Amino acid sequence: MTFIGKSFGVAAIMATSALFAFGAQAESEQNDGLNGTLWLQTSVEYKTTAMSVxxxxxxxxxxxxxxxxxxxxxxxxxxxxxxxxxxxxxxxxxVLDNSAYQAWVVAEKTHYSSKTWAAFVHDMISIPxxxxxxxxxxxxxxxxxxxxxxxxxxxxxxxxxxxxxxxxxxxxxxxxxxxxxxxxxxxxxxxxxxxxxxxxxxxxxxxxxx
The missing domain is CATH 3.40.50.1000 (HAD superfamily/HAD-like)
Known part of the structure; x- marks a missing residue:
């Protein structure tokens, strides 16, 4: 298992914690990657819309x-x-939800790269x-x-x-x-x-x- 596979499990938790850690600052300095990832992973609206389609x-x-x-x-x-x-x-x-990769990107304060994306794909941890x-x-x-x-x-x-x-x-x-x-x-x-x-x-x- 690659380094992404070892760390992705806590990435979503870290991303969620980060949202609350920002507090009022989040209103003025929104992190689109963080907010988008949280929405995908926790939003009832997203799940309902996808299932309805x-x-x-x-x-x-x-x-x-x-x-x-x-x-x-x-x-x-x-x-x-x-x-x-x-x-x-x-x-x-x-078909596959890759939000775990984006959560890792947010938690590590990094960005998408073909190298880390390939590692994520090879870990086979995306969910339906x-x-x-x-x-x-x-x-x-x-x-x-x-x-x-x-x-x-x-x-x-x-x-x-x-x-x-x-x-x-x-x-x-x-x-x-x-x-x-x-x-x-x-x-x-x-x-x-x-x-x-x-x-x-x-x-x-x-x-x-x-």
Whole structure:
């Protein structure tokens, strides 16, 4: 386990303590990273909103599967009505909650770096975003394949897959986890990866950024 893995457990506590330590000073010198992390980790509103989005999507699954003209991908073209259904989700803050990393950044009074982020990913300590696991399981139970399209880097594929598997996310494998740089044309723009999925599937829903 890396140094992040050893310290992340207390990072959230330290971040929470820091908020109260600032007292009145926090009103004039707000720490956006601190406040944002606290909101993600403790806010009922955040959890309710995330769960509501996924619950709404779950209710639409049957209609999306049954309507063979239904697609959510701009890259989808040609005759896709007979293709099996699939959903595409981003990973970070869509499927996995990485607020432990941000809490560590706040507690250590440092900033994001590719080195510490890679260490965090390899520790496989991200937890499911509220509602994400339930949605992906509901989709898989209906015969919908789940693809995870993320701008995590290719060397981070194995720990990403293991992190997803740890919580029981369906289709957590090399085929369905599509990271930046795995293929030469797979850059930060996710269009080529989405297009690759549409070659064999009808994409009925997408979640996350571009």
């Amino acid at each position: 996924y619950a709404g999507a779950t209710r639409l699954l049957d209609a999306a599967i049954g309507d063979h003209n239904w697609t959510a991908a701009l890259e989808q073209d040609g005759n896709y009505s007979t293709k099996p259904p699939a959903v595409i989700l981003d990973v970070d803050e869509t 975003t509220p509602g994400a696991l339930e949605f992906t399981k509901a989709a898989a139970a209906r015969g919908v394949e789940v693809f995870y399209v993320s701008n995590r880097k290719a060397p981070e594929e194995d720990p990403t897959i293991e992190n997803l598997k740890k919580f029981g996310f369906p289709y957590a494998d090399e085929k369905h986890v599509m990271l930046r740089g795995e293929v030469e044309e797979w850059g930060s723009n996710k269009t080529p990866r989405r297009a690759a999925v549409t070659e064999d599937y009808r994409v009925i829903m997408q979640f996350g950024d571009n």
